Amino acid sequence: MKHYSKEFKEAIVKKWLESGLSLRTFSAQENINLSTLSSWRDKFQLPGSSVTKSSSPDNWSPEAKFSIVLETAMMSEIELSEYCREKGLYPDQVKQWKQSCINNNMT
Known part of the structure; x- marks a missing residue:
């Protein structure tokens, strides 16, 4: 089982937010399990996190x-x-x- 640093996870979530892609499409593109990426999104989109939902449509x-x-x-x-x-x-x-x-x- 791979272990990723907090910085890596935040960077991936930020990259996803900026991509405009669906979570499913982005997870396939980055070769990251959809449920893993989903949990990272939930974790790093919390208020106070360095990655926020500021990337509104x-x-x-x-x-x-x-x-x-x-x-x-x-x-x-x-x-x-x-x-x-x-x-x-x-x-x-x-x-x-x-x-x-x-x-x-x-x-």
Whole structure:
């Protein structure tokens, strides 16, 4: 069983927060067990921790938002709702980002 330092765990959680990816996708990408990553997220997103939820969707980069739009493009309403619950998003946010992408492409 691998043991990771507190600093490593915090860095991974921060990297996940900044990535804009779902926890499941990020855990597969980083080759870290989903339940392990989930427990790190819960531990290091507590108030007073050096890693916080300050990376709200409103502060995400345009690239991260576009990634979400691409990732959800072919999802049904039900799948989108489930995805958004997992990511802490609202379906309307994703729809707004999608519309923004369309509008920016037309100009």
